[in-house]
Amino acid sequence: xxxxxxxxxxxxxxxxxxxxxxxxxxxxxxxxxxxxxxxxxxxxxxxxxxxxxxxxxxxxxxxxxxxxxxxxxxxxxxxxxxxxxxxxxxxxxxxxxxxxxxxxxxxxxxxxxxxxxxxxxxxxxxxxxxxxxxxxxxxxxxxxxxxxxxxxxxxxxxxxxxxxxxxxxxxxxxxxxxxxxxxxxxxxxxxxxxxxxxxxxxxxxxxxxxxxxxxxxxxxxxxxxxxxxxxxxxxxxxxxxxxxxxxxxxxxxxxxxxxxxxxxxxxxxxxxxxxxxxxxxxxxxxxxxxxxxxxxxxxxxxxxxxxxxxxxxxxxxxxxxxxxxxx
Amino acid sequence: xxxxxxxxxxxxxxxxxxxxxxxxxxxxxxxxxxxxxxxxxxxxxxxxxxxxxxxxxxxxxxxxxxxxxxxxxxxxxxxxxxxxxxxxxxxxxxxxxxxxxxxxxxxxxxxxxxxxxxxxxxxxxxxxxxxxxxxxxxxxxxxxxxxxxxxxxxxxxxxxxxxxxxxxxxxxxxxxxxxxxxxxxxxxxxxxxxxxxxxxxxxxxxxxxxxxxxxxxxxxxxxxxxxxxxxxxxxxxxxxxxxxxxxxxxxxxxxxxxxxxxxxxxxxxxxxxxxxxxxxxxxxxxxxxxxxxxxxxxxxxxxxxxxxxxxxxxxxxxxxxxxxxxx
Numbered sequence: 001x002x003x004x005x006x007x008x009x010x011x012x013x014x015x016x017x018x019x020x021x022x023x024x025x026x027x028x029x030x031x032x033x034x035x036x037x038x039x040x041x042x043x044x045x046x047x048x049x050x051x052x053x054x055x056x057x058x059x060x061x062x063x064x065x066x067x068x069x070x071x072x073x074x075x076x077x078x079x080x081x082x083x084x085x086x087x088x089x090x091x092x093x094x095x096x097x098x099x100x101x102x103x104x105x106x107x108x109x110x111x112x113x114x115x116x117x118x119x120x121x122x123x124x125x126x127x128x129x130x131x132x133x134x135x136x137x138x139x140x141x142x143x144x145x146x147x148x149x150x151x152x153x154x155x156x157x158x159x160x161x162x163x164x165x166x167x168x169x170x171x172x173x174x175x176x177x178x179x180x181x182x183x184x185x186x187x188x189x190x191x192x193x194x195x196x197x198x199x200x201x202x203x204x205x206x207x208x209x210x211x212x213x214x215x216x217x218x219x220x221x222x223x224x225x226x227x228x229x230x231x232x233x234x235x236x237x238x239x240x241x242x243x244x245x246x247x248x249x250x251x252x253x254x255x256x257x258x259x260x261x262x263x264x265x266x267x268x269x270x271x272x273x274x275x276x277x278x279x280x281x282x283x284x285x286x287x288x289x290x291x292x293x294x295x296x297x298x299x300x301x302x303x304x305x306x307x308x309x310x311x312x313x314x315x316x317x318x319x320x321x322x323x324x325x326x327x
Numbered sequence: 328x329x330x331x332x333x334x335x336x337x338x339x340x341x342x343x344x345x346x347x348x349x350x351x352x353x354x355x356x357x358x359x360x361x362x363x364x365x366x367x368x369x370x371x372x373x374x375x376x377x378x379x380x381x382x383x384x385x386x387x388x389x390x391x392x393x394x395x396x397x398x399x400x401x402x403x404x405x406x407x408x409x410x411x412x413x414x415x416x417x418x419x420x421x422x423x424x425x426x427x428x429x430x431x432x433x434x435x436x437x438x439x440x441x442x443x444x445x446x447x448x449x450x451x452x453x454x455x456x457x458x459x460x461x462x463x464x465x466x467x468x469x470x471x472x473x474x475x476x477x478x479x480x481x482x483x484x485x486x487x488x489x490x491x492x493x494x495x496x497x498x499x500x501x502x503x504x505x506x507x508x509x510x511x512x513x514x515x516x517x518x519x520x521x522x523x524x525x526x527x528x529x530x531x532x533x534x535x536x537x538x539x540x541x542x543x544x545x546x547x548x549x550x551x552x553x554x555x556x557x558x559x560x561x562x563x564x565x566x567x568x569x570x571x572x573x574x575x576x577x578x579x580x581x582x583x584x585x586x587x588x589x590x591x592x593x594x595x596x597x598x599x600x601x602x603x604x605x606x607x608x609x610x611x612x613x614x615x616x617x618x619x620x621x622x623x624x625x626x627x628x629x630x631x632x633x634x635x636x637x638x639x640x641x642x643x644x645x646x647x648x649x650x651x652x653x654x
Contacts, residue, residue: 096574124574146553154552181552183545193541193549198563199582200531201524202575205563214520218510220562222520225481225508225639226473228559233631234624235547235555236525236532237613241606242624245613247423247451248529249592249600255526261588265576273576279568286564286572297561297569300642304560307638312552314634315627 009174012084012112014104015039015093016047016077019121022149023093025054028071029063029150030178035084036077039094039104047077058150061306081107089117089171091143096124102133109135117167119143123195127160128188138164143171144192145180151305153312155180156192197236206268207260216286232312336501339411341431342366342420343374343404346448349476350420352381355398356390356477357505362411363404366421366431374404385477388633408434416444416498418470423451429460436462444494446470450522454487454515465491470498471519472507478632480639482507483519524563533595534587543613559639 012035013024020036027034028051038044055068064071076083084090090108094100101120108118118140120130131137142158155175159168168184175182189196205219230239240248265273272285279285280294289297339362340351347363354361355378365371382395391398403410411417417439419431428447435445445467447457458467469485482502486495495511502509516523532546557566567575592600599612606612607621616624 194553200527204527223562226521232555235550241612245606257590263584285568
């Protein structure tokens, strides 16, 4: 692999939907030149304004050190894949559809250098599956973040079966430069880490609700005010250490056999599928929403993330002096 | 049940360990008179200073509206159970030992009014079990909070098989007055809600670690920076609504069969038992600690809770104008 100074890395992003633009904002904010490719012509119109607004929001919350224009001047948006020729890393953010993604990789591989790393932000398709038909599967990997990317520290860098570890290591280092607290997944775990652990929660939680032992509201409250009060500070296992580890083994014996082991889609979730519920997007979900409420949740989510992002940085215990990433 | 103005409720607390004193501080802060009973003579010496320090901390963070002395003047600490005679609610916070707890209830029942509610803060013993030998099992229930009580909103009010619902309803309303966001558990679920859902996470997480697919650090990071960024705002199910509900059913089909269903204590946790690991308490746990690090975690936990406590109050979406509870 060519030796590149991290800050001089040119990065390409293919796909300018919500996730693509949010990631582009992060990259610009941390000083990268970005070549953004729009696979859909309509993205050419929507994306610039969205990125501009995101940078303005970052400016408003004090994350930028220069005027918004200075960051925007580092961005090129185009439909022409050939511009990716100068990139050291190309991140694909198109829809979760295997054939469409593979089509993108074919176009990208035909124009980039041999050393260029290609990554997918998929949260649904195994990396090992995506890399199968590439000319250079060893330089392909997963880069998975949480939205909105410019206000979150979460990042999973995932190796497929055929990914060469040095590429993943390089991206892992780069991720720190983006202000992330990345994890490096050496195996291509189905569902990655958080998703997988959260599915264990969904399975148990939906089962408790369906059995009438608690309501959706009860569970949400309990998580918000109990787990929520230590999650960002400690994570799961350090919390156990903090509580002294004493009673877990005994409690496991009592509670593990009572946990739900069902493999089927819970009836409550099947009903959501049947009525085409899309939550805040169509005002119908596990909860019901007015249009105004849905809008408030959207706004609150962005703002809350920014607060947690800062709060996490104030607890250097976990890692000394986490810097805010703006340059 | 006698009609009592919430603010004039006299409350007794039996057991002055960490949890008892933290709860007493909450009660004083919200304007109650508190009769605190020390089952162990040594508590008589330690508890007053601890409560004083907690009130000073609350004052420092702006939660108090009057001088610390004004709150302390509402507190009586004694070894004499007879003082509980004037209480409308008595909360037991002694160690998790069935016979010791039952002994406390016997003493309490012998001195209180017929309308007095007796509660346990147990997180390990079923309420239905605890209420068995009481003269008035119908007025017995669970009140379970998160530490430190004066900086957390979590509270589970749990009915045993023989608890009369009107008593639980009354405590549920009182809990709001304490600045809590309580849940009312109509069935005595083993492990309550958060614990139970977290055990599903522990089972899956320890299994992933043991299989070498990820490290403890990976899982903690992923939870801190992914789940941590929305947990306090949304809880589990509203988060699903927020993300649009679209792919869950399909992903459940793929991931549920891959989740761990083991009923046994994971080897990693058994090892912690075998080496008598107590986490930050004896510097040996899933992680290793220096004495200084352990101390820092203790301090950080208290401060972080206070921040989350305030942050939650700034998002009135979820509930209009959550007041801070100090009076």
